[in-house]
Amino acid sequence: MYKVKVFITLRESVLDPQGTAVQQSLHSMTYNEVKDVRIGKYLELAIEKSDRDVDQLVKEMCERLLANTVIEDYRYEIEEVITQ
Amino acid sequence: MYKVKVFITLRESVLDPQGTAVQQSLHSMTYNEVKDVRIGKYLELAIEKSDRDVDQLVKEMCERLLANTVIEDYRYEIEEVITQ
Numbered sequence: 484m485y486k487v488k489v490f491i492t493l494r495e496s497v498l499d500p501q502g503t504a505v506q507q508s509l510h511s512m513t514y515n516e517v518k519d520v521r522i523g524k525y526l527e528l529a530i531e532k533s534d535r536d537v538d539q540l541v542k543e544m545c546e547r548l549l550a551n552t553v554i555e556d557y558r559y560e561i562e563e564v565i566t567q
Numbered sequence: 568m569y570k571v572k573v574f575i576t577l578r579e580s581v582l583d584p585q586g587t588a589v590q591q592s593l594h595s596m597t598y599n600e601v602k603d604v605r606i607g608k609y610l611e612l613a614i615e616k617s618d619r620d621v622d623q624l625v626k627e628m629c630e631r632l633l634a635n636t637v638i639e640d641y642r643y644e645i646e647e648v649i650t651q
Contacts, residue, residue: 505610505632514628516619517613518613520610520612525576535600
């Protein structure tokens with residue numbers, strides 16, 4: 484079994500109104516030190532071993548469904564979980 | 568300046584219908600190896616140095632605004648960025 488963590492973020496050039504709203508809320512709560520907020524998605528997948536390559540599999544899933552690659556970047560970490 | 572990464576996830580005991588929907592979509596795309604999907608949020612904050620402790624600051628922001636601690640867990644990583 485693999486535990487996969489996927490991070491999906493807006494591309495640098497894409498405006499993030501949700502992040503701006505959060506930043507403004509933080510400022511109104513006196514957290515003026517916050518200079519930028521970007522909001523993305525974080526997914527945790529449990530993937531069973533098969534004869535397909537897990538790295539290739541995750542990449543395909545990101546490209547085809549999880550991320551919108553026009554406006555989003557993604558990266559992922561794969562961790563093998565050994566269960567007794 | 569600090570770069571802070573915040574990961575907000577649903578607590579284990581809380582159902583994740585969005586994750587279930589994504590899992591079903593992945594299955595319909597033949598990715599049957601996927602046994603579980605949990606969807607959370609990923610935030611990147613840029614925080615300026617001040618006389619307040621950055622760790623304490625991030626913790627407060629998570630507790631007060633970023634996470635709903637009744638149903639969500641959070642964790643964060645703080646990285647100091649040295650600009651020339």
